[in-house]
Amino acid sequence: MIEFQHVFKSYGRSRNILADINFRVEPGEFVFVSGPSGAGKSTLLKLIGGLEPPSRGSVHVNGHRIDKMPGRARPYLRRAVGVILQDMHLLYDRNAIDNVLLPLAVAGLERRVAATRARAAIEKVGLSGKEDLNPIEMSGGEQQRLAIARAIVNRPAILIADEPTANLDEESARKILEVFRDFNRVGVTTLIASHDRALMARYAGRTLRIEAGRFFDSAGAPA
Numbered sequence: 001m002i003e004f005q006h007v008f009k010s011y012g013r014s015r016n017i018l019a020d021i022n023f024r025v026e027p028g029e030f031v032f033v034s035g036p037s038g039a040g041k042s043t044l045l046k047l048i049g050g051l052e053p054p055s056r057g058s059v060h061v062n063g064h065r066i067d068k069m070p071g072r073a074r075p076y077l078r079r080a081v082g083v084i085l086q087d088m089h090l091l092y093d094r095n096a097i098d099n100v101l102l103p104l105a106v107a108g109l110e111r112r113v114a115a116t117r118a119r120a121a122i123e124k125v126g127l128s129g130k131e132d133l134n135p136i137e138m139s140g141g142e143q144q145r146l147a148i149a150r151a152i153v154n155r156p157a158i159l160i161a162d163e164p165t166a167n168l169d170e171e172s173a174r175k176i177l178e179v180f181r182d183f184n185r186v187g188v189t190t191l192i193a194s195h196d197r198a199l200m201a202r203y204a205g206r207t208l209r210i211e212a213g214r215f216f217d218s219a220g221a222p223a
């Protein structure tokens with residue numbers, strides 16, 4: 001569950017990027033976050049992942065009020081929310097499987113168990129056989145899938161992705177969306193920021209739209 005109550009966000013002394021945002025996403029939902037460039041889509045996702053604090057208001061994730069979370073509780077969020085940011089942050093000094101192993105090492109998992117899990121994650125995103133490649137040797141779509149494998153390897157309840165189909169051709173974009181749908185089908189709450197209207201229309205579902213400081217929820221007003 002994700003719940004925003006009267007959330008405002010500005011950076012420093014700038015204008016509000018988000019103003020009085022209220023919505024609730026139930027477990028297992030598949031939601032697009034849409035709006036023009038600079039509208040605040042990334043900012044909204046960062047608030048859910050605890051990567052930015054709101055300026056005002058409350059953000060709840062799985063029953064935890066995360067805007068008030070002390071630093072030591074952050075590892076909770078790291079497990080609960082898988083994050084795929086726009087520039088993927090893959091490491092190019094190691095191969096694909098080591099990129100996926102990284103969050104498991106941080107979580108302190110034993111190496112053999114971690115290796116099994118990392119291989120399973122790589123298989124789920126359709127990259128079996130590419131474990132030993134350096135990400136630099138992979139196509140844009142494959143790198144995006146690798147970033148998804150790394151985000152889901154800790155089995156998060158929530159997956160957030162910022163423009164995961166940007167710079168991809170239509171066919172690769174469709175495949176990436178299918179990967180997200182597969183995780184959503186097994187219960188992972190999924191939020192995807194996009195400004196690709198055609199793509200969103202094809203996967204018609206709930207959309208949270210931010211435009212010129214205004215917020216529209218296709219599911220209607222919050223409860």
Ligand SMILES: Nc1ncnc2c1ncn2[C@@H]1O[C@H](COP(=O)(O)OP(=O)(O)OP(=O)(O)O)[C@@H](O)[C@H]1O
Pocket residue numbers: 011017035036037038039040041042043044195
């Ligand atoms: N760390 C930051 N410090 C200052 N301003 C920021 C910061 N991050 C974002 N902004 C500003 O906040 C506004 C919203 O940015 P955000 O990245 O959330 O938009 P977006 O809808 O995701 O855009 P895009 O589609 O281009 O990625 C922009 O004006 C941006 O310049």
